[in-house]
Amino acid sequence: MDPKMNCTVPLQILNYSIAGHSLSIHDCCGLELSENMENFHPFLTSGPAAPGILDIVIEDTLDFGKDFGNRILLSDISEIWDARFRFEIINGFYLTSILDESGGVGWRMLSNSDFSRSWISPGPKDRFNYTKLSWLIMISFGQTVLAHRTLLLHASVVMGNGRAFAFLGRSGTGKSTHSRMWLREFKEFELLNDDNPAVRIHGDGKVMVYGTPWSGKTACYRPIGTELLGVVRLSQAKNNNFRQIEGRSAFLSMLPSASAIRWDREIFDRMLILVQEITKKVRSGHLECLPDVHSARLCHDCFHKSGIGAIL
Numbered sequence: 001m002d003p004k005m006n007c008t009v010p011l012q013i014l015n016y017s018i019a020g021h022s023l024s025i026h027d028c029c030g031l032e033l034s035e036n037m038e039n040f041h042p043f044l045t046s047g048p049a050a051p052g053i054l055d056i057v058i059e060d061t062l063d064f065g066k067d068f069g070n071r072i073l074l075s076d077i078s079e080i081w082d083a084r085f086r087f088e089i090i091n092g093f094y095l096t097s098i099l100d101e102s103g104g105v106g107w108r109m110l111s112n113s114d115f116s117r118s119w120i121s122p123g124p125k126d127r128f129n130y131t132k133l134s135w136l137i138m139i140s141f142g143q144t145v146l147a148h149r150t151l152l153l154h155a156s157v158v159m160g161n162g163r164a165f166a167f168l169g170r171s172g173t174g175k176s177t178h179s180r181m182w183l184r185e186f187k188e189f190e191l192l193n194d195d196n197p198a199v200r201i202h203g204d205g206k207v208m209v210y211g212t213p214w215s216g217k218t219a220c221y222r223p224i225g226t227e228l229l230g231v232v233r234l235s236q237a238k239n240n241n242f243r244q245i246e247g248r249s250a251f252l253s254m255l256p257s258a259s260a261i262r263w264d265r266e267i268f269d270r271m272l273i274l275v276q277e278i279t280k281k282v283r284s285g286h287l288e289c290l291p292d293v294h295s296a297r298l299c300h301d302c303f304h305k306s307g308i309g310a311i312l
Contacts, residue, residue, distance in 0.1 A: 011027055011029070014044065016044055018043050019225065021053045021150065023053060023054035026058065031133070037130055042221050042223045056120060058121075071088040071090050073088050074089055074263045084099040094110070098136075106123035106126070107121070114144055115139075138152070143264075146270040149202075151260070152197070152214075153196070153197055153199050155193075156178070156194045157193050158191060160188040160190065165230040165231070165232065166197065167234055176218065178287075181293050192220070196259070197209050200225070208225045208227055209227075209228040232286070233284075233286050236289070240287070250279040253279075253286060254284070255275055285302065
């Protein structure tokens with residue numbers, strides 16, 4: 001049973017392509033998304049190039065109706081929204097809420113079990129908060145895309161000469177700083193994404209990484225992709241030291257950076273399978289590092305010596 005909507009004809013329908021996947025946003029609120037969602041502009045298409053994997057409807061009022069049943073709280077923990085976050089389940093639907101500053105009703109998103117359809121209701125006090133809207137779309141996209149052999153990875157990615165390297169780590173570790181060191185030291189490299197790239201395994205087995213509309217504080221929204229040849233987990237240290245990792249160590253290194261809700265077994269298992277496949281196909285490493293160009297040189301040279309493609 002879908003929620004009851006007041007809007008039957010959207011004021012605007014926008015189609016986007018991210019990592020080769022099509023999604024549609026139906027705006028029933030007059031939010032003027034094409035003018036204001038700048039991070040989505042590069043991904044806009046004239047129409048769905050392929051059957052879409054995600055449909056999103058933006059409507060002022062979400063009417064669950066009494067048949068939806070009681071809410072069950074799954075989580076109220078969020079690094080971004082602090083105590084203003086709620087993630088609940090209602091009769092097989094997932095409800096993601098960002099409360100307003102006073103703890104009242106804010107932005108809400110109701111999603112079906114695989115997140116292929118979501119209904120978003122703007123907060124009455126900040127209906128033009130496009131940051132919250134973008135974040136909710138990212139949550140929905142990040143879950144449903146797992147069924148299409150793609151995952152969002154919390155990473156900073158540089159690319160050059162047709163290949164890319166992803167840097168993982170906890171917030172504040174220095175992922176963006178390390179990328180900047182690569183760009184400073186190796187002129188053939190450029191930034192692809194600085195926070196949430198999409199990693200996709202194609203039918204031929206090639207692992208590609210793509211830019212997305214979600215790049216953290218860095219405005220880097222690139223609708224392109226390239227082959228992913230290396231993944232490095234960073235940790236701060238007093239000296240620079242690189243070691244190659246594989247197998248279980250590589251899997252556990254990538255796992256904390258892969259996006260998937262932990263409360264849905266099917267979605268979570270899809271993510272686990274993808275991480276396992278990616279770490280089997282892509283070389284991995286762990287870099288203990290200082291925030292300097294020497295760490296970038298070490299990382300670059302160790303990948304080169306271990307045979308991860310010629311870096312020219």
